[in-house]
Amino acid sequence: MNTGSQQKCLILEPFSGGSHFQMVDLLRQCFDAQCLDILTLSGRKWPWRARTAALYFFQRIPEDSSYHTVFCSSVLNLAELVALCPKLGSSLKVIYFHENQLVYPIQRNDSCDFQFSYAQIVSCIIADRIVFNSKFNRDSFLSAIPSVLHRIPKDGRPCDVVSLIEVKCTVLHFPIVFPAIPTFQRSLEELHIVWPHRWEHDKNPELFFSVLRQLVADHCNFRLSVLGETYGEAPECFQTARDDLKEQIIHWGYVPDKTAYYNVLRSSHVVVSTARHEFFGVAMLEATYLGCWPLCPDALAYQEMYPPSCRYRTPAQLCKRLRYFCKHPRLAVDKRANLTIDFSQYSWSTLKNSYADLLGLSLRNEL
Incomplete structure (x- = not known):
């Protein structure tokens, strides 16, 4: 040096x-x-x-x-x-x-x-x-x-x-x-899904919300946090989703305070990406580090960063995995506890x- x-x-x-x-x-x-x-x-x-x-x-x-x-x-x-x-x-x-x-x-x-x-x-x-x-x-x-x-x-x-x-x-x-990880007891009664990405089309929020609507139609029980920054005008699908999923929403919108943001991630069970474009994904890594089970496309940078068990190929696969975790929130916690990712490299x-x-x-x- x-x-x-x-x-x-x-x-x-x-x-x-x-x-x-x-x-x-x-x-x-x-x-x-x-x-x-x-x-x-x-x-x-x-x-x-x-x-x-x-x-x-x-x-x-x-x-x-x-x-x-x-x-x-x-x-x-x-x-x-x-x-x-x-x-x-x-x-x-x-x-x-x-x-x-x-x-x-x-x-x-x-x-x-x-x-x-x-x-x-x-x-x-x-x-x-x-x-x-x-x-x-x-x-x-x-x-x-x-x-x-x-x-x-x-x-x-x-x-x-x-x-x-x-x-x-x-x-x-x-x-x-990476933030310190204090002891935190996640709820085992109800799945908490978090989506912490920019509110833009390349993150494919339309797909994410369509999967959640299917979960609601299937009578799945879950809670939802949609975080991330907005640059300019957000896609219309966000307002529609806020209306459609109002019974499930806990947090909606950007959380500027880092401690508050990390606390939302710590309370979540599953972090989801539906991105059509991702070259790294800081938000996914932070959420995974703080105890969320990651679900991301089997493509893009995710293939070098997450094992196959965390990746899905189709919207149907994503919906199926979330449906399963909705019925068994404890399994999302258990699976994350057994997930091995070398965070030190980041x-x-x-x-x-x-x-x-x-x-x-x-x-x-x-x-």
């Missing part, structure tokens, strides 16, 4: 919400303020952040500054920023992929789809190090590059792009500071030295 106290790192986050915010906040706590310059934009209006953050940050980087390392998320068009601010070209440029746009199930039109994907590819060309939070994220990004570039007219299509990018890629898990205490090396800084606080 580098111990030079005078080296400085510039951290840039165009979309400071969710896991993006968590990472920047953790780095802020763990490294000396005099060694960090941090510029962020709030976690809203993602398309505008991706399009325009480079110019915004350029205008706010001190003219007399010099950085050993520039660390940014993949929301930023790094190539644009370096073109606007050439002095950053001599810095070690690190881009971190919380997610990638090349395989993102977007709601936008094709031209926007291509432009966001292409910007991430070009940013990887200019970067010195490219870091992904999971193998799935890295592999899906690299494998999708040819199909994205194939849309370019043949006479202007770049070549050997994958090989230029692949040699700079590595996987470094998102760092989680823990800040394990990963902190790797992040210190990546940024070229010395750790300040021990978290």
Whole structure:
């Protein structure tokens, strides 16, 4: 680990919400303020952040500054920023992929789809190090590059792009500071299901709520907590579900206080994901760590993070497993007690030295 106290790192986050915010906040706590310059934009209006953050940050980087390392998320068009601010070209440029746009199930039109994907590819060309939070994220990004570039007219299509990018890629898990686990007695009388994800279409809330409606139709007894942040207007299915499932709901909406949030997870038996897109899944890991049995799609990053017993292939399988747990809540508790997942590989205490090396800084606080 580098111990030079005078080296400085510039951290840039165009979309400071969710896991993006968590990472920047953790780095802020763990490294000396005099060694960090941090510029962020709030976690809203993602398309505008991706399009325009480079110019915004350029205008706010001190003219007399010099950085050993520039660390940014993949929301930023790094190539644009370096073109606007050439002095950053001599810095070690690190881009971190919380997610990638090349395989993102977007709601936008094709031209926007291509432009966001292409910007991430070009940013990887200019970067010195490219870091992904999971193998799935890295592999899906690299494998999708040819199909994205194939849309370019043949006479202007770049070549050997994958090989230029692949040699700079590595996987470094998102760092989680797991909370302490006090003794907590879950109810064995009634199943508590929690869904702690962003209220957006890519998390497929429509599927989740349709499964719950089927459970109600089957006269299953359960309680429900729907957590997670909302960026802008939530899909209509949330209001409909709130009306349809009002008898089952205990908690509804984002819980900003971490202690209160963790207490909801501790009281839950099963945490469910219905995501069409997931490159890591901090909320699922936190809930599982705090004692929930995870049920997630047999796809995406879940295949490398959870054993087959926690994954389902079809909505019918998800419904069947939840129906079974509704009848036998104790079994969800027992199964979780026997579940083995190595959480240390996702823990800040394990990963902190790797992040210190990546940024070229010395750790300040021990978290």
